[in-house]
Amino acid sequence: MCAGYSKPTGRHIGAENLSKPYIRVYIKSLLEEKAMKWEEAVKLVGGVGKSS
Helix, strand or coil, rough: EEEEEHHHHHHCCCCCCCCCCHHHHHHHHHHHHCCCCCCCHHHHHHHHCCCC
């Protein structure tokens, strides 16, 4: 594991951290920031069909 925990301990610490509201909110904001927007996906898929 990256943090140096054993797998069982890491699983426990991860579940414990996800139960903390401020960590959950932070992770959600990071995921939303990285997520592809619906309009971007449509443009990408539309461009693939036109290129052949």
